[in-house]
Each structure stands twice: as C-alpha cells, then as structure tokens.
Amino acid sequence: MILRLLGVLALILTGASPAAAHPHVFVDARAELVFDGKGTLTAIRHVWRFDDAFSAFATQGLDQNGDGQLSREELQPLAKINVESLKEYDYFTFLKQGDKRKGFKLPSEYWLQVNDGLLTLFYTLPLIEPIKMGGASLELDVYDPIFFVDFELVKDEPALLVNSPTGCSLEVVRKGAPDGAAAAILGQIPATERELPAELRAVTSQLANRIGVKCP
Amino acid sequence: MPLSGPRPGRAAAVPLLAALMLLVAAPALAAGAGPFGVGAPEAASGAGSGVFGWIAQQQSGFYRALTGAVKLLKTDPAAAATLVGLSFLYGVFHAAGPGHGKAVIASYVVANDETLRRGVMLSFVSAFLQATVAILFVGAATYLLNLTSLAITEATRAFELASGVLVTALGLWLVWTKALRRGLVLLPQPRAALAGGPEAGHVHGPACGHETMRLVRPGLRSGGVAGGASAPAAMMVCADCGHGHVADPRTLAGPMPASRALAAVWAVGIRPCTGALIVLVFAFSQGLFWAGALSALAMAAGTGISVAALASLAVSMKGLATRLAGPDGPWAGRILRGAEILGACAILVLGVLLLGASLVGGTAGG
Ligand SMILES: [Zn+2]
Ligand SMILES: [Zn+2]
Ligand SMILES: [Zn+2]
Numbered sequence: 001m002i003l004r005l006l007g008v009l010a011l012i013l014t015g016a017s018p019a020a021a022h023p024h025v026f027v028d029a030r031a032e033l034v035f036d037g038k039g040t041l042t043a044i045r046h047v048w049r050f051d052d053a054f055s056a057f058a059t060q061g062l063d064q065n066g067d068g069q070l071s072r073e074e075l076q077p078l079a080k081i082n083v084e085s086l087k088e089y090d091y092f093t094f095l096k097q098g099d100k101r102k103g104f105k106l107p108s109e110y111w112l113q114v115n116d117g118l119l120t121l122f123y124t125l126p127l128i129e130p131i132k133m134g135g136a137s138l139e140l141d142v143y144d145p146i147f148f149v150d151f152e153l154v155k156d157e158p159a160l161l162v163n164s165p166t167g168c169s170l171e172v173v174r175k176g177a178p179d180g181a182a183a184a185i186l187g188q189i190p191a192t193e194r195e196l197p198a199e200l201r202a203v204t205s206q207l208a209n210r211i212g213v214k215c216p
Numbered sequence: 217m218p219l220s221g222p223r224p225g226r227a228a229a230v231p232l233l234a235a236l237m238l239l240v241a242a243p244a245l246a247a248g249a250g251p252f253g254v255g256a257p258e259a260a261s262g263a264g265s266g267v268f269g270w271i272a273q274q275q276s277g278f279y280r281a282l283t284g285a286v287k288l289l290k291t292d293p294a295a296a297a298t299l300v301g302l303s304f305l306y307g308v309f310h311a312a313g314p315g316h317g318k319a320v321i322a323s324y325v326v327a328n329d330e331t332l333r334r335g336v337m338l339s340f341v342s343a344f345l346q347a348t349v350a351i352l353f354v355g356a357a358t359y360l361l362n363l364t365s366l367a368i369t370e371a372t373r374a375f376e377l378a379s380g381v382l383v384t385a386l387g388l389w390l391v392w393t394k395a396l397r398r399g400l401v402l403l404p405q406p407r408a409a410l411a412g413g414p415e416a417g418h419v420h421g422p423a424c425g426h427e428t429m430r431l432v433r434p435g436l437r438s439g440g441v442a443g444g445a446s447a448p449a450a451m452m453v454c455a456d457c458g459h460g461h462v463a464d465p466r467t468l469a470g471p472m473p474a475s476r477a478l479a480a481v482w483a484v485g486i487r488p489c490t491g492a493l494i495v496l497v498f499a500f501s502q503g504l505f506w507a508g509a510l511s512a513l514a515m516a517a518g519t520g521i522s523v524a525a526l527a528s529l530a531v532s533m534k535g536l537a538t539r540l541a542g543p544d545g546p547w548a549g550r551i552l553r554g555a556e557i558l559g560a561c562a563i564l565v566l567g568v569l570l571l572g573a574s575l576v577g578g579t580a581g582g
C-alpha cells in the first residue's frame with residue numbers, strides 16, 4: 001500500500017505521465033500524384049492548407065512592405081523553413097509499394113499563398129526512384145503519427161492523378177476520428193518518437209489518410 | 217484499508233525510492249524545432265495510461281472551438297463568454313496532460329514539505345505568471361516590434377532555456393539542502409549528532425513536520441502547532457528522522473524559502489505555452505487584444521486548477537503514506553524524507569532534461 005502510494009507519488013512528480021501529443025496545427029490536405037506521361041510516377045505534390053490560428057501565427061510580421069498583402073516573395077523565407085523542417089518528419093508522407101517504403105529527394109519547388117487568411121503550402125517531393133507503374137499498386141499515407149499536426153483530406157478531390165496512364169484508379173480512405181482505444185494508444189506515443197515500433201505503427205496508420213493507386 | 221503495510225514492504229521502500237529516481241530520469245524530452253519550423257510542439261514523454269490520450273483528444277477539440285470563438289468575436293461580442301469558457305477548459309485539459317510546469321510545481325511542493333494551501337497558491341501564481349508573460353511577450357512582439365513567427369519561435373527558445381536553467385538551479389539547490397547537506401541520503405542521522413537526546417526518543421521541535429502531520433489531515437499543517445517564536449531558523453532538523461522541516465512560512469518569513477518559491481514560480485511561468493502563443497497572435501492579428509488576453513487568463517485559471525489538483529494529490533499521497541507507516545515509527549520520517557529527496561531529484565532531472573532539450577534546439581514542457 002505504502003509502496004504503491006510512493007510509486008504514484010513518483011509518477012506525479014516526474015510528470016511522467018505520458019506524452020500525449022496534441023494537435024496545435026490543423027491541415028486540410030490534397031495530394032497529387034505526378035507522372036511523367038510514360039507511365040512512371042515521379043513525384044508527390046502536396047497542397048496543405050493550415051487552420052486560421054496557425055496561419056495567423058506563422059505569417060506574423062512577414063508583411064515586409066506593410067501593404068496588408070502577403071506576397072509569395074514575402075512568404076518564401078517561411079516556405080523554406082517549412083520544407084526544411086518537414087524533412088525530419090519525413091514530410092508526413094509515407095509511400096509504400098507492397099512492404100517497401102519509398103524515399104523522397106529534397107522538395108524541388110515550394111511556395112506559400114494566403115487566401116482568406118488561410119495559409120497554404122505547395123510543395124513537390126520527387127521520388128528518389130521513380131516507380132514504373134505497369135500493374136503496380138501503391139499506398140500513400142499522409143498523416144502525423146504523433147498527432148501534433150492533425151491532417152484531414154479535403155472534401156473535393158483529396159487526391160489527383162497528374163499525367164497518369166489511362167486506366168489508373170484512385171481509392172481514398174479518410175482517417176476516422178480516433179476511437180477510445182486508438183486515442184489511448186496515441187496518447188502513449190512520445191511526441192519525440194519518430195520511429196514507432198511496428199505494432200504501434202499498425203494502430204496509428206489506421207488513423208492515416210490513405211490513398212491507394214492502381215494502374216493496369 | 218490496513219493501517220500499516222507488512223514489514224518487508226516497508227523495508228523495500230528504500231530501494232524502491234532509488235529505483236523511482238531512475239525512473240524519473242528515464243524519459244527524454246528532446247524534440248525538433250517543430251515540423252514547420254515555427255511554433256514548436258510541446259514535448260514530453262514517459263509511460264502512461266490511455267486517460268492521457270483521451271485528454272489530448274478533448275484538448276484538441278477545445279482548442280479548435282476556441283480559435284473559432286476568437287473569429288466569431290469579431291462580429292458577435294456575446295462570443296466572449298464562449299471564448300472564456302473554452303479557454304478555461306482548454307487550460308484544464310492542457311495542464312492535465314504532460315508538461316514540465318505541473319511536475320515542477322508538484323515536486324517543489326513535495327520537496328519542501330509545503331502545506332496544501334501553499335501548494336495551491338504556487339500552482340495558481342505560476343499559471344497566471346505564465347499567462348502574463350505570454351500576453352506581454354506576444355503584445356510586445358506583435359504591436360511594438362512586429363517580430364516574425366520565426367523570431368517569436370526563437371525567443372520562445374530563449375525563454376525555455378531560461379526556464380531550464382532555473383529549474384536545474386532549483387533542483388541542484390534542493391538536492392543539496394534536502395539530501396547531500398544532511399549527510400546520508402535515506403538513513404536517519406545518528407541521534408547523538410542531533411538535538412533531542414538518545415533516550416528522549418523522538419522529541420519534536422516546534423516546527424516539526426510529522427508531529428502536526430499526525431494531528432491534521434495530510435498536508436494540511438495547522439499554523440498553530442508549527443508556530444512559536446522559538447523556531448530558530450528556516451530549517452528544523454528532526455531528532456528522530458533527521459528530516460529537515462521547512463518552517464511554516466507564516467511564522468517564518470525567511471528570505472530563503474520565499475526566494476526559492478519565487479524561483480519555482482518563475483521557472484514554470486517564464487516559458488509561454490505554444491497553444492497560448494498561437495491563440496494570442498491569432499487574436500492580436502484580428503485586432504482583438506482583449507479577447508487574446510482574456511483567453512490567456514482563462515487558460516491560466518484552468519491550468520492553475522489542474523496543477524493545484526496534482527500538487528494537492530502529491531501532498532496528500534505523501535501524508536497518507538506517512539500515516540500508514542505509523543506516525544510514530546521511524547518509517548514515517550524516512551518516507552517524509554524520501555519523498556522530499558525524490559521531489560528534489562525530480563526537479564533536478566526535469567531541469568537537466570529541459571536544459572538538454574532547449575540546448576539541442578528542441579522544446580519541452582507545456
Ligand atoms: Zn519530526
Ligand atoms: Zn500544447
Ligand atoms: Zn503548454
């Protein structure tokens with residue numbers, strides 16, 4: 001009894017209570033799968049619109065000439081920091097062919113725009129090894145496994161095929177609101193954890209926005 | 217509930233306390249600069265239960281609703297009430313989640329054998345200081361200096377570094393006074409070396425902790441018993457347990473405890489919370505200074521409640537463990553002392569982790 005009390009006391013003191021990453025950034029996302037016109041997937045193009053609070057925070061002080069508008073030039077330093085920082089987070093983009101993860105090069109182009117007070121990040125992730133699609137199927141997940149960023153796919157055209165061979169099909173599975181059990185598991189993931197154990201990844205990936213691509 | 221545990225259980229308390237300290241040191245708090253390079257996440261870690269996942273969910277919901285209320289306020293002044301309510305709830309849940317703030321305050325309260333009332337007070341003072349710092353900082357950063365979000369994030373890191381330094385210094389000081397300076401960490405000091413005399417058994421000084429602990433509810437130290445003009449110094453060392461008691465602050469306004477409490481409050485309050493920062497910048501960008509300030513203060517009230525509840529729980533837990541061990545037995549003193557040392561070590565470890573995290577460029581804490 002006493003021991004248990006002391007144990008609880010120690011837990012309290014360390015604040016070792018769990019991680020519980022919680023979102024401070026909300027993103028409405030669209031993913032475009034970019035092909036070279038000859039049946040090879042070469043890049044993923046992201047369009048990420050941030051929530052109004054984060055938009056206001058991120059753009060604070062960036063209106064250099066004070067004209068009340070945020071030009072692409074004024075936003076470019078922020079865009080640069082965005083994509084540079086995202087690298088460490090794998091761009092929240094997980095592309096798999098079967099069990100094989102596909103890697104990305106540094107973003108080739110990136111910029112920010114503000115529409116109606118909402119900041120939108122556009123950037124393109126070239127594949128390290130472009131994928132010849134003949135008969136292949138791919139899975140693309142866009143999500144934050146640790147839930148600091150809450151990604152949601154946009155309602156209209158959450159995923160697009162660009163320059164794809166005829167006959168390719170898309171299947172989009174939106175993340176559901178995490179149920180009690182999944183939320184509980186999410187809460188145990190240290191906000192610093194980037195490499196999740198397989199069993200945890202299996203659970204969190206159910207919360208992913210999953211885009212399936214199949215080509216004949 | 218049995219009034220006392222089995223003997224072997226008590227004997228195991230010593231290695232257990234040591235093990236707990238290791239456990240304290242285990243979680244790493246380091247995080248990156250945030251996925252977008254601005255507005256870095258608050259990080260914490262450890263093992264835990266699903267309750268905190270649920271808390272994270274609630275927090276997320278309230279946060280969304282409260283940024284919505286800020287926008288609504290532009291057209292509908294009645295949204296102010298909604299904003300205050302949501303901010304308050306966000307504060308409650310935010311502080312209920314992990315974060316160094318509540319851990320530092322709870323540890324400080326335990327390490328210093330503080331009263332329940334002082335613990336609650338410290339919780340609220342630190343929460344409101346945190347809000348005030350955030351309001352003044354964001355106000356200056358946006359209205360006066362027109363800092364960019366990048367500069368604000370950088371400045372937040374500086375605050376965090378200061379917080380880490382303060383927590384570490386406080387931890388070092390507490391470990392020194394609570395553990396090292398008193399000699400052997402967990403064993404009672406030899407009686408001969410202390411006042412009270414061997415055959416007198418346990419002679420309590422006027423400000424002795426567990427004397428009063430036995431008389432009133434755990435943690436609720438009555439001022440009357442601890443009073444007395446004869447209390448010579450801020451620290452009374454108990455003859456039986458070797459347990460140094462910080463004298464009741466109401467009777468002894470020594471500079472040391474006051475400045476230490478202030479250090480604890482500043483250590484927690486100086487680092488503005490990311491959620492509050494974003495909401496403040498957002499409100500200010502809409503020209504709603506008062507909405508932002510109001511929201512931050514309502515958050516502080518919520519945070520204060522959660523932190524106070526936790527600090528109270530820690531105090532009560534310690535009191536209960538002492539009572540179960542039997543107030544007159546040697547174990548009561550050992551547990552009290554062990555808890556103080558645990559609290560002191562917890563603060564030191566938290567400080568080192570915070571410091572490490574902010575030095576490698578990450579953020580930590582809530
Ligand atoms: Zn005593
Ligand atoms: Zn937070
Ligand atoms: Zn916080």
